Amino acid sequence: MNTAGKAKIRAVFLDLDGTVYSHRTAGIPASAEHAVAALRKKGILVFIATGRHIQELRWMHLDDYPADGWITVNGAYCYNNKGTYYSEPIDRGDIRILCEALQEDPFPCMFLEADRIFINIDDERVRKAQASIHTPMPETGPPERALSNDIYMFIPYAEEGKWQPVRRRMRHVSDTRWTGLAVDVFSDQCGKDRGISETLRHYGLKKEEVLGVGDGPNDAALLQACGYRAAMGNAVEELKKLADFVSTDIDEDGLKNVFVHYGLLEE
Numbered sequence: 001m002n003t004a005g006k007a008k009i010r011a012v013f014l015d016l017d018g019t020v021y022s023h024r025t026a027g028i029p030a031s032a033e034h035a036v037a038a039l040r041k042k043g044i045l046v047f048i049a050t051g052r053h054i055q056e057l058r059w060m061h062l063d064d065y066p067a068d069g070w071i072t073v074n075g076a077y078c079y080n081n082k083g084t085y086y087s088e089p090i091d092r093g094d095i096r097i098l099c100e101a102l103q104e105d106p107f108p109c110m111f112l113e114a115d116r117i118f119i120n121i122d123d124e125r126v127r128k129a130q131a132s133i134h135t136p137m138p139e140t141g142p143p144e145r146a147l148s149n150d151i152y153m154f155i156p157y158a159e160e161g162k163w164q165p166v167r168r169r170m171r172h173v174s175d176t177r178w179t180g181l182a183v184d185v186f187s188d189q190c191g192k193d194r195g196i197s198e199t200l201r202h203y204g205l206k207k208e209e210v211l212g213v214g215d216g217p218n219d220a221a222l223l224q225a226c227g228y229r230a231a232m233g234n235a236v237e238e239l240k241k242l243a244d245f246v247s248t249d250i251d252e253d254g255l256k257n258v259f260v261h262y263g264l265l266e267e
Helices: 030-041 054-059 092-104 124-132 143-147 160-167 192-203 217-224 237-242 254-261
Strands: 011-014 045-049 069-072 077-080 083-087 109-112 117-119 153-156 173-179 182-187 210-214 228-231
Touching: 011 192, 030 045, 030 254, 045 192, 054 069, 069 192, 077 192, 083 192, 092 143, 092 160, 109 143, 153 160, 160 173, 173 217, 192 210, 192 217, 210 217, 210 254, 217 228, 217 237, 228 237
Parallel strands: 011 045, 011 210, 045 069, 210 228
Antiparallel strands: 069 077, 077 083, 109 117, 109 153, 153 182, 173 182
16 A cells, blocks of 8 residues: 555545544544644545434534534444435334343333434443543433334443343344443444445545544444555554554544645645
8 A cells, every 4th residue: 555645545534533533632632623624625525434423423512523524323324515425224123123122121222313312221321431422311212212213323231241132133233342331233234334435436436545544443444445544543453453554642643643644734
């Protein structure tokens, strides 16, 4: 793969948490904000690829962040300022299996519709997990509501021993665990890689023209979908092994240094 200063990059795909947004400061580092603005001014497209939902972005005051497009809920719902260009809800049969499991042996589970989020049980474990990502609790509602509306992702707040028996009954989902307390579950037709491939098609881009940057285990699919691959200094080790370049920590100009490495910005 091309090295710094030689890249022909037309677009970048950025994870949000830990890549653009710092949980240490509960905000976007100034260097990252300026770097993204400079890229867009040069005509380089900037896309955010996240497991987050539009409601969470509103809570975080990031729904109007200046990006050219958003790949949300792990690729299941993709949109730009003109509207939605790709979406893939979870199979209704799998949602039915989940609802039956929650009746038999209840545990907290968050449901993400196109524009709203609700949870069946509000407890301390969920509050702890939500606080760790600077996100408030959503409204509560019965799981059966999910049978009447498209669900693009659900989040069981359950350890592996409780979640896996339910998971094995489902036929059309993928999952990725982001904490010991919770796991993101979405259609097996999705993933950040699928969201990126649909975005490339929508914008007429090629894989070899785009850079992916991430920090978490669910960003492996993001990096693999891009021709150029960078990991933040605060990334998990497994992601660093996939990257062509490992930058500094998010709070040490990590994102800016990625762009400098690939010749998109000057020091």
